[in-house]
Amino acid sequence: AQTVTQSQPEMSVQEAETVTLSCTYDTSESDYYLFWYKQPPSRQMILVIRQEAYKQQNATENRFSVNFQKAAKSFSLKISDSQLGDAAMYFCAYRTTGANSKLTFGKGITLSVRP
Amino acid sequence: ETGVTQSPTHLIKTRGQQVTLRCSSQSGHNTVSWYQQALGQGPQFIFQYYREEENGRGNFPPRFSGLQFPNYSSELNVNALELDDSALYLCASSFSGRVEDTQYFGPGTRLTVL
Numbered sequence: 001a002q003t004v005t006q007s008q009p010e011m012s013v014q015e016a017e018t019v020t021l022s023c024t025y026d027t028s029e030s031d032y033y034l035f036w037y038k039q040p041p042s043r044q045m046i047l048v049i050r051q052e053a054y055k056q057q058n059a060t061e062n063r064f065s066v067n068f069q070k071a072a073k074s075f076s077l078k079i080s081d082s083q084l085g086d087a088a089m090y091f092c093a094y095r096t097t098g099a100n101s102k103l104t105f106g107k108g109i110t111l112s113v114r115p
Numbered sequence: 116e117t118g119v120t121q122s123p124t125h126l127i128k129t130r131g132q133q134v135t136l137r138c139s140s141q142s143g144h145n146t147v148s149w150y151q152q153a154l155g156q157g158p159q160f161i162f163q164y165y166r167e168e169e170n171g172r173g174n175f176p177p178r179f180s181g182l183q184f185p186n187y188s189s190e191l192n193v194n195a196l197e198l199d200d201s202a203l204y205l206c207a208s209s210f211s212g213r214v215e216d217t218q219y220f221g222p223g224t225r226l227t228v229l
Contacts, residue, residue: 004157035217037220042222043203043222043223043225044220044221044222044223045158045205045207045220045223046220047217047219050217091157091158093157101171102148102160102163102171102173103148103150103158103160103207103218104160105157105158105159106157107155107156107157108155108156108157
């Protein structure tokens with residue numbers, strides 16, 4: 001069974017600084033998808049970034065980028081120029097490439113942004 | 116494009132009662148997945164519906180059941196509620212059948228069982 005581990009329960013960053021959130025996963029599959037979702041206090045789970053395992057190039061979305069290390073089964077999220085609105089819970093998630101596949105989530109990390 | 120919506124926002128029930136939660140999928144999506152998120156935890160997969168049939172189920176008992184309708188909206192039903200069923204219930208929709216089938220979430224229903 002696939003598992004996703006987020007070992008840091010909380011992190012804090014100064015506004016305008018850079019922060020990296022860690023995630024590791026375990027799978028025997030060779031092709032899969034990885035995601036970072038953001039959940040602010042409003043509870044809506046918002047997709048931040050997606051990475052296909054077959055792509056060697058790390059995904060980027062504006063201030064958000066990932067460091068995908070397939071051999072190490074590591075998938076970290078880097079947030080540059082942190083903003084107050086980035087404060088939220090962040091979840092790392094895994095999905096196989098099969099049709100209609102479920103998401104497996106980590107326990108999440110609470111990110112606070114200091115003004 | 117209409118996003119995923121869920122109703123109600125909050126719900127309070129007592130142990131042993133039954134509850135129905137509703138989800139409208141994003142326009143153009145044909146698959147709905149349901150997740151249970153306990154306080155301070157990551158979401159756990161309950162089940163998924165595609166073409167009005169259950170298409171995958173997580174480790175949840177049969178008292179958790181669902182439906183998908185021809186317009187792709189969905190219901191989650193929970194019978195014989197237990198205190199541990201208190202959680203945020205999230206619905207996610209996606210389009211199965213193309214490479215880009217990312218799941219997009221609704222705002223959730225907060226269920227409290229007393």
